[in-house]
Amino acid sequence: MGDFFSDYDVGKFFDEMFSGPGAVRPHYGKLLDRFKEMERAEFDRKRDLAASTFLRQGITFTVYNDEQGTERIFPFDLIPRIIPAKEWDLIERGLVQRITALNLFLHDIYHSQNILRDRVIPKKIVWEATNFRPEFMHFDVPKNIYIHICGTDLVRDRDGNYLVLEDNARCPSGVSYVLENRQAMKRVFPNLFAKHRVRPVEDYSQELLNVLRYIAPNDNAEPTVVLLTPGTYNSAYFEHSFLARSMGIEIVEGRDLIAHDGKVCMRTTKGLSRVDVIYRRINDDFLDPKVFRKDSGLGVPGLVEAYRKGNVSLANSIGTGVADDKVVYHFVPKMIRYYLDQDPILPNVPTYLASVPEDLTYILENISELVVKAANESGGYGMLVGTQATKEELESFRERVRADPRNYIAQPVVPLSRAPAFCETSMQGRHLDLRPYILYGEKVKIIPGGLTRVALEDGSLVVNSSQGGGSKDTWVLDEEENGNRNA
Amino acid sequence: MLSRVADSLYWMSRYIERAENNARIAEVNLQLLLDLANQPQSDAQQQWNPIISSLEENELFASLYATLDGTAAIDFVGLQEENPNSISSCLTLARENARSTREQMSSEMWEQINRLYLFVQSEAGKELLRTSPYEFFRRIVAGSHLFQGITDATMTHGEGWDFIRIGKLLERADCTSRILDLKYHILLPSGERVGGNIDTIQWMAVLKSCSALEAYRKIYVDQVAPWKVAEFIITHAEFPRSIRFSVDSLDSALHRISGSDEAKYANDVERLSGRLRSDLDYVTISDVFEFGLHEYLGAIQKRLVEVGDGLHATYCESEAITD
Numbered sequence: 008m009g010d011f012f013s014d015y016d017v018g019k020f021f022d023e024m025f026s027g028p029g030a031v032r033p034h035y036g037k038l039l040d041r042f043k044e045m046e047r048a049e050f051d052r053k054r055d056l057a058a059s060t061f062l063r064q065g066i067t068f069t070v071y072n073d074e075q076g077t078e079r080i081f082p083f084d085l086i087p088r089i090i091p092a093k094e095w096d097l098i099e100r101g102l103v104q105r106i107t108a109l110n111l112f113l114h115d116i117y118h119s120q121n122i123l124r125d126r127v128i129p130k131k132i133v134w135e136a137t138n139f140r141p142e143f144m145h146f147d148v149p150k151n152i153y154i155h156i157c158g159t160d161l162v163r164d165r166d167g168n169y170l171v172l173e174d175n176a177r178c179p180s181g182v183s184y185v186l187e188n189r190q191a192m193k194r195v196f197p198n199l200f201a202k203h204r205v206r207p208v209e210d211y212s213q214e215l216l217n218v219l220r221y222i223a224p225n226d227n228a229e230p231t232v233v234l235l236t237p238g239t240y241n242s243a244y245f246e247h248s249f250l251a252r253s254m255g256i257e258i259v260e261g262r263d264l265i266a267h268d269g270k271v272c273m274r275t276t277k278g279l280s281r282v283d284v285i286y287r288r289i290n291d292d293f294l295d296p297k298v299f300r301k302d303s304g305l306g307v308p309g310l311v312e313a314y315r316k317g318n319v320s321l322a323n324s325i326g327t328g329v330a331d332d333k334v335v336y337h338f339v340p341k342m343i344r345y346y347l348d349q350d351p352i353l354p355n356v357p358t359y360l361a362s363v364p365e366d367l368t369y370i371l372e373n374i375s376e377l378v379v380k381a382a383n384e385s386g387g388y389g390m391l392v393g394t395q396a397t398k399e400e401l402e403s404f405r406e407r408v409r410a411d412p413r414n415y416i417a418q419p420v421v422p423l424s425r426a427p428a429f430c431e432t433s434m435q436g437r438h439l440d441l442r443p444y445i446l447y448g449e450k451v452k453i454i455p456g457g458l459t460r461v462a463l464e465d466g467s468l469v470v471n472s473s474q475g476g477g478s479k480d481t482w483v484l485d486e487e488e489n490g491n492r493n494a
Numbered sequence: 495m496l497s498r499v500a501d502s503l504y505w506m507s508r509y510i511e512r513a514e515n516n517a518r519i520a521e522v523n524l525q526l527l528l529d530l531a532n533q534p535q536s537d538a539q540q541q542w543n544p545i546i547s548s549l550e551e552n553e554l555f556a557s558l559y560a561t562l563d564g565t566a567a568i569d570f571v572g573l574q575e576e577n578p579n580s581i582s583s584c585l586t587l588a589r590e591n592a593r594s595t596r597e598q599m600s601s602e603m604w605e606q607i608n609r610l611y612l613f614v615q616s617e618a619g620k621e622l623l624r625t626s627p628y629e630f631f632r633r634i635v636a637g638s639h640l641f642q643g644i645t646d647a648t649m650t651h652g653e654g655w656d657f658i659r660i661g662k663l664l665e666r667a668d669c670t671s672r673i674l675d676l677k678y679h680i681l682l683p684s685g686e687r688v689g690g691n692i693d694t695i696q697w698m699a700v701l702k703s704c705s706a707l708e709a710y711r712k713i714y715v716d717q718v719a720p721w722k723v724a725e726f727i728i729t730h731a732e733f734p735r736s737i738r739f740s741v742d743s744l745d746s747a748l749h750r751i752s753g754s755d756e757a758k759y760a761n762d763v764e765r766l767s768g769r770l771r772s773d774l775d776y777v778t779i780s781d782v783f784e785f786g787l788h789e790y791l792g793a794i795q796k797r798l799v800e801v802g803d804g805l806h807a808t809y810c811e812s813e814a815i816t817d
């Protein structure tokens with residue numbers, strides 16, 4: 008037999024599958040049984056099948072600055088991450104609470120700014136946030152929803168507690184991998200999958216379409232919804248096309264749209280045709296060269312005017328970036344108390360703000376123990392992991408933080424949980440995170456599970472696909488199946 | 495349908511058809527060399543020059559290769575990335591266009607384009623072209639046929655499908671005219687007479703490149719004669735690779751998109767295609783030869799370009815508000 012797990016090293020971290028050497032957690036019991044009876048050759052065949060499926064379907068992402076083969080498949084690990092129903096319930100409640108508070112926060116700061124008046128959040132933190140859009144003060148967004156699609160990154164600490172690492176409230180990506188990974192797992196492990204009561208993810212596209220239709224201007228019951236992409240050269244183009252296809256809507260580029268007389272139309276073979284809702288996968292800055300960046304060739308001149316007139320709806324709304332600013336992040340637990348009068352269900356990772364003098368001193372003195380992040384970067388860029396940095400890197404980051412304290416935060420290095428991943432010849436513990444996708448329309452809906460990203464390099468804590476990360480299918484078990492009742 | 499999407503579907507289809515036709519031309523030339531193997535050897539330059547000429551790429555070829563021989567010509571037609579019309583370039587462009595219109599086509603269509611592309615890019619594909627070019631070209635032709643079959647069987651026969659058909663038919667009419675014109679560029683070895691043995695073999699090769707030899711045989715029982723080959727390839731109403739058939743079908747597809755009556759025209763592109771269609775319906779082969787076959791085919795190619803431009807102007811540059 009393949010003997011995949013007999014030498015598995017649980018290490019000093021929280022392990023998703025084992026509570027100690029050889030001690031499998033109940034919800035992983037059936038998986039372990041299946042692997043005990045599997046030959047290595049069978050496993051290799053399954054891996055090849057999965058990889059060739061992704062390649063054949065062209066499920067690839069683009070790697071910039073890489074001459075050879077600019078398209079790669081996102082490495083996929085065959086060991087699913089399994090989440091029991093009770094844990095998921097906690098996550099779900101925590102995320103609903105968080106998205107509710109974030110939306111109330113956005114509405115507040117674009118209207119009366121009570122939270123600033125009451126000094127819960129320092130005024131200048133909001134006003135100095137790069138993605139705060141004062142041009143949209145007192146603008147009412149459709150149905151008062153700002154963040155329609157949110158990807159919130161969760162990690163687990165050494166004790167297995169779920170913590171929020173960051174919110175992605177602009178254009179979170181990755182959900183297509185959730186759906187494709189599930190497809191692949193069903194194909195590769197049909198029997199194993201059938202033995203678990205895994206909650207389905209397949210209705211994501213329909214739920215997303217419902218959200219987009221819900222926000223149509225003037226309660227139009229038959230709105231024309233489109234997805235706006237930067238184009239085929241964007242690293243997430245596959246996802247844009249995938250979502251448009253599964254929702255049955257047009258995928259458009261900026262050049263396909265024309266804003267005229269406060270209305271947005273697309274150029275079709277039968278002339279111009281009105282557009283009501285735009286799911287835009289382009290950041291605010293590039294949306295409209297008349298209002299934001301003048302050099303943007305991706306956007307549509309006049310789009311913002313049409314949006315202001317209420318003739319076209321955007322998801323997400325303009326100006327949500329202030330909510331996923333990493334400094335503002337620090338205040339989310341306070342927002343939850345302020346707007347909802349509740350304790351946060353999912354805590355933040357402790358965060359030091361370089362703009363606070365005591366914190367700054369602490370950061371500069373302890374930088375080699377901390378993770379330092381720029382407030383508005385994503386994708387693993389603009390980030391320093393102090394424990395793994397050289398002296399020069401530490402010094403250069405000290406300089407950057409001193410020069411621009413508003414835009415830096417620091418956090419202790421979270422010893423991220425690990426799960427087994429197949430690396431070269433054996434199962435190895437690898438660090439991972441979880442990005443659930445939250446949809447906010449008539450109600451809040453969360454796709455059960457989300458994208459589990461795994462840092463495939465030994466010891467690495469960076470899970471981003473641009474930095475050598477891979478992914479796993481994420482199985483949220485149904486209520487009925489807690490523990491190994493059926494085992 | 496979005497104008498950009500219509501345009502991309504049209505070009506995707508054209509590039510696949512172009513890859514197929516280039517494979518046909520190369521394959522038949524290989525065949526021809528075999529057929530003539532026992533004849534006094536003409537030099538390699540003479541054997542391969544017609545192909546490069548019919549692609550109108552003599553200058554580009556000369557800038558890339560020191561000598562014109564079989565290996566160079568096969569590489570040029572098959573894999574040369576500098577050649578915008580090589581099979582490899584055509585399939586890359588077809589796939590790029592397909593990538594930007596994936597939501598319009600069935601998964602099966604996309605997978606077939608992707609598979610064909612990955613085959614040509616793979617080491618195995620390159621190796622096959624080196625060791626067994628005939629086999630390589632057969633795979634391309636079969637791959638293109640499979641794509642067309644999948645398209646007809648899995649895609650809704652709506653506007654997008656019509657744009658795909660138009661791309662295919664326009665490209666096919668153009669390529670067929672170039673294949674026929676190939677014979678113009680092939681020189682007869684000295685001492686051979688027109689209508690002689692070698693001349694006949696060469697005309698048969700032209701028919702084979704259009705998959706037309708068997709169909710031709712059923713109609714013309716006697717010898718293969720130039721004017722009959724030309725008549726068949728230009729004017730046959732039912733043979734699916736003839737120029738007339740391609741233009742007839744193209745014109746019908748255009749009318750399906752606009753919904754207008756085939757006897758009339760609703761826009762500029764229909765006027766251009768309709769006029770070309772009726773010219774091909776009524777032309778006789780003696781008219782063609784009187785005009786000069788090479789010149790006639792050149793004029794057809796020019797008018798096909800006009801139809802392509804008209805299509806773009808009619809469907810991809812509209813600004814009118816239809817609220």
